[in-house]
Amino acid sequence: MPITITMPALSPTMTEGRIARWFKAEGEEVIAGDVLAEIETDKATMEIEAIDDGILGKILIPGETDGVAVNTPIALILEEGEDVSSMDGFTANAPVVAVAGTAAESSPAPTASAPVAADPAPVATPVPTSGQRIIASPLARRIAADSGLDLALVKGSGPRGRIVKADVLGAQGTAKSAPAIPAAPATPVVIPPTSVEPTEIPLTNMRKTIAKRLVAAKQDIPHIYLTIECELDALLALRKQVNERRPDTKVSVNDFIVKASALALKQVPAVNASWTDTAVIQYNTVDISIAVAIEGGLITPIVRNADLKGLAAISAEVKELAGRAKESKLMPEEYQGGGFSISNLGMFGIKEFSAIINPPQSAILAVGAGEQRPVVKNGALSIATVMSCTMSCDHRVVDGALGAQWLAAFKGYIEDPLGMLL
């Protein structure tokens, strides 16, 4: 019986991927370790390798195919002695013999091999949501993209649930998506005693979404807050050097904070996770959401794989994303997802604050202003530039000690910024 290669789940959040290309042709011999195909997900491009020797009998889904759901059979490998006729009846919908990576042991086929993702290794975590390919008309997609509406939130009224223009226009009136995190706790509405009639400001869709998500986050997530102070003088000195060396980049303090957070997440991966009712989902990529204030609300564009990117790259990406965020030109995949958030109000002179977690993430770092403060060092009073950072954690996932461990790692990078460059 031929071995079925299925679309692997290359990350816990992956529900579908793109088969970029096949490196082997039908009929070609494959040896364990050979790269069979290149898979692209919303997060990365990865290769799948053959585990067993055999012949690539049939490619069920050709290269350059988008939206292939995880676990969809994509190819058949013939083992030694099997001939082509053993593949009769196999189609793209054939029963799955070997689920990529994770299900290999439980597969009924005795020699079932399963492709493995080159990097990172497949993880045995369930996929949180069952993201099917979204069927929508091109016009509906265009309008949704232009207005920042997430098509996943739209119910289609066309044939077989296809989302059409009218659905998007209708949804714009009710549920515009702008996953938002709080920059500051909401203040209660107090109408000042005055004889003048108050002004009623109609709720925008973004405002409604922010309200809905924040209420849900604050109600469902048991927040704990951990504050730490970081000295910035070394970082500021390094930043000066960096910017003198490359005046065209202008790396900001915030860029260092993004990088330091990314490395801390790499070091303490348990924070880079989400709570579900059945399991804690730990992410294998470091994707950091950054709160950006925009007209009428805020939005959280994501720097993906921030741990793998250099400061200049992060800096350029944040600038570019924030710029487009302000013009409401982000694509949904550019602000949906992420494993950790940063909200920085330092530039507004805020000393410290606590933020509300951006679900389904488990932690958000609220960054205050770097300011000169008296500090006691070795029994003597001195002056240092100090920044207070408060991490809000979902206690279901991140206990106090774990959070403290993460903050210690973060502080380590901030106070010894050369460590970030290693």
Place this chain on the structure above:
Amino acid sequence: MADTAYDLIVVGGGPGGYVSAIRASQLGLKTALVEAQHLGGICLNWGCIPTKALLKSAEMWHSLQRLDEFGLAADNIRFDLDKIVKRSRGVSAQMMGGVKHLLKKNKVTVIDGWAKLNGPGKLNVEKDGKAVGSFTAKHIILATGARARELPGLEADGKLIWTYREALVPDVMPKSLLVVGSGAIGIEFASFFNTLGADVTVVEVMDRVLPVEDAEISALAHKSFTKHGMKIHVKTTVTKLERGKDSVTATLDHGDGKTSQITTDRVIMAVGITGNVEDIGLETTGIKADRGHIAVDGYAQTGVPGLYAIGDVAGPPWLAHKASHEGIVCVEKIAGVKDVHPFATTNIPGCTYCSPQVASVGMTEAVAVDKGYKVRVGRFPLLANGKAIALGEPDGLIKTVFDDKTGELLGAHMIGAEVTEMIQGYTIARSLETTEAELIHTVFPHPTVSESMHESVLDSLNRAIHF
């Protein structure tokens, strides 16, 4: 005694009625259809189909005039009007037979006679003054169609002043002809008789011919018609028709107090149509016709439970394919088919088979601008299309109107060779809500006139390759 109780009875066997009846039967409804005259309705018998047969003869005649251009020669070329008409009638008869067969195959009971509502859910049918029977149905669809509108004082007499009926079966070839009205019906007859050599004058009350089409297309049509010898008076009304012995003298009011007179052998009145709402017992259901039409919602419901109206009698656009589609939506809603969408008139293509042909779907540029769209317009002349030149039909334009903001194809307007067969491309594009991007990525076959549809889209972004 035949069955008298049905799930659905359709009144009228035109393209709305017979299609509805077949679809209903497919969906398991016990269905009957009442037709007073001929299955297939006006479309098949006195409209779309027989005119196409006539126009094919005219087109061939026109080609014969141009033989030399194509390196061909023939002597003693002539036509026989009787044979042309006979062929046209034969085509209609063949099609009517086809409809009869389809209804039988789909187990639709055909009741021959005139149906009259007798309160909701009840119909009396009579034939030649004699009762055929009384019938009941849970659902009744009125698909009674329409007829030529008459203007007071300018009524057709069927001899010198024709409607489409007489124009389809002309007893003589008029040497001169006045066509009143330049909509699709008027222009097609004007085109037919003009091509066969009649001296044709067209009078249009609006400021341009084919007034529902895009203004640019109208202007090109006007130019092309006059080039072929037609005389056209726009912003002109006919105030008087005086019948002579074998001619009619018309008084034309050109506005600004200017009038003129024209004498022609025959006159064709084509000033629109009016719904057949009389003598069908509408009053027994409490429904009132509004200006010759029955008002309905997107599912063809009249407001009286179980009573529906489709096609011409339910209002414009007066097109066979509109009637058919409206009927299908209506029937599927009745049968409880899932995901039936209300009928919308925004994606109904219109075709006029004059020479050159005209076809369009969606909004004209002016309508789009009126609705507040910032439009991007693409234009491609057939003069730059190899196939059109090879066909010897270089006159024409493909115009596309896009929403600048979303790339939505708001409308497409075409004039020239083969355009009535091509408009469905843009209609599919609109139905699927494609934007200019998908149209641009679509490969059009070469060499075809349809390549100019692609170029027009490209031109909307100033990217046309061949112009």
